[in-house]
Amino acid sequence: MNLLVEHFMACRTPADFYRLQILTECDATPNDIASLSRYRTMLPPEVSAWSENIRAMMFMQAKTVQPFRRELISRNVALYTTRNGQDAPRDLLLAFCGLADRLQVPVPVVLQHLDGSRFDVLLLRDPSKRIYLQGVPEYAPDLGLVAERIRRDIDLAGYRSVRSIGTSGGGWASFTVGAMLGAERAVSMSGKPPGPTFHLVRMWEKRGYSLNDQHADFAIFERLYGSIAVRSTRLLAFFGADHQPDRDGAEAFEQLVGAVGIGFRGVDHHNLMFDILKRKLLATFFDRYLTGDLDEIVPPPGERLLDFSSLEPPAARPDLGTTGRQALNAS
Amino acid sequence: MTSPAYLAMRERVLAAIAANPSIGPNSPAMLERMNDPARDCSFEELGFDSLARMEFCIFLETEFGITLTSGEVETRPSINAMAAYLAGESAAG
Known part of the structure; x- marks a missing residue:
């Protein structure tokens, strides 16, 4: 059994x-x-x-089970892969969980909507609920060291490219570590940058977490964000267009690190991933924004509030074989 | 409803909410409302989802030995309704 x-x-x-x-x-x-x-x-x-x-x-969008297996790297870091030793070059997707230790929706749901023949997924989480301000517990104590540790643990040169995604409190970690590792693109879903003006600080304090001087040196963020902004990684900050806190978070990312904020109209809450999922568009969203041509998917300034209809699913999908999605968009 | 049993359960419900890792920050106005036994606050307003309901049940069982299912939380969808239920009282009482 x-x-x-x-x-x-x-x-x-x-x-x-x-x-x-x-x-x-x-x-x-x-x-x-x-x-x-x-x-x-x-x-x-x-x-x-x-x-x-x-x-x-x-199975909202995909019918064939993506045969990921989980390889534990550290208590809070795991690699999900379908690699069998004879694969074509792959992309590595770094995935930074939010406060609930998932990617706004359950991890197997996210994995199932990714193309397992293309992506290995390195899942990281911070169960201390400090949104990576002290790195990843039992792995590395700040995000710079997280990036260094990933370089040691993972053969990045063996991948075609590195990309990253983070949800909620993992959004800024996606941008930071993604940029440090030279990711081609980094995605934040409903994320916001830590800083003294943001309500997250009050939330930590309310929950009794100490924000002493050592952990609240917000000048660090100014230096960090300055260094991220000049890197080549393209930063995409998605948010629910009708949810003001996340809209503010995306705008802060635009100002601090030069991210492109992209809002979806009709979403008035924090869990954007779930909204995309329930519309049976999560695989389409990943295909477009994690793998699509950046020149085609980044909307021009002034046109960065989108309707979900912009995620038109392709009329037909190729058969991706035993590791691929064979029947997308089935009801 | 101000029986000692009800007020004690209300405190436990508030503790379970405060410890819930799945619920975001609350505004000062909402915190004031939560802490006033004469007023009520729905779990929906607090951002409860299925995960938050499970965390709520885990906390109550672990900390206070109160066994509760997620379905029971769904059908008592506010602080006062849940406190009354746990105290064995009618929410309307």
Whole structure:
């Protein structure tokens, strides 16, 4: 029997189940979720309903399971890959989770909407909830050292290109580490830069986290942002156009590091990824903004508020084989 | 509703909200409303989603031994409704 199923069957209280559910949403591969689905009759009804919900989200746009496997690099860093040793050159996608240790939607859902034959995904998170101000716990204590550690752990030269994405509190980490590693592009989803004028600081204080002088040297950010802005990495800051805090965050990124802010109309909340997902456009969004030609996808100034209709799915997708998505846009 | 049992449960609900890693910051006005037993605040206003509901249940069970399901949170969708439910009282009382 699948190990994950065994773990679920060993749970005794709702809290046990919820802990494992949250962990699964933050760590699992699409295959893990598919396995849970196969054993759903052996699971408690609420767990079965939850796993079917995740499965439904996974198959919003893609039908063939992306066969990622997870290789743990550190407690909070994992590489997801479908590599089998005979692959064409790949791209490395750095993915910085937000406060909930996911990419606004569950990790297996995101992986399932990526092209596993093209991307390896290096997933990083900061469970200390300090939005990477002290790097990635148990990996490297600031983002500069995170970049150095990635260089040591991953053969970047073996990749065709490096790209990065970060959601919410991971947005600025995506920009920072992406630029430091010479990423071709870096994406922030509903992110905002840390700084004394932002409400995140008040949130940390409210939650009792110390922001002593050592951790609140915001001049560091000015120097850091100055160094990011002159690098060649193209920075794209996506936001819900009707959600003022995220609009402000994207504008701050524009001013601080020269990012291009791109808003989607009709989104009045923080979770932009979920809005894209529920419209069955997440694979299309990734195809366009993670892999598309930058000259074609960056809208000109003054036209950076988009409708979701701008993410027109292609009429037909090529068969990408056993590791690819074969039936996109199926209902 | 001001019974000691209700007020004690309301404090626990507030503690579970404050500790919830999935909920964003609250405005001073909302914090004031949350802390006033005479007023109420819906979980939706606080940004509860499915993850926040699970975290809420985990905290209550871990910290106070209160066993609660996510479905029970969904059907008692405010601070006062949840406090009344946990205290075994009618929310309308």
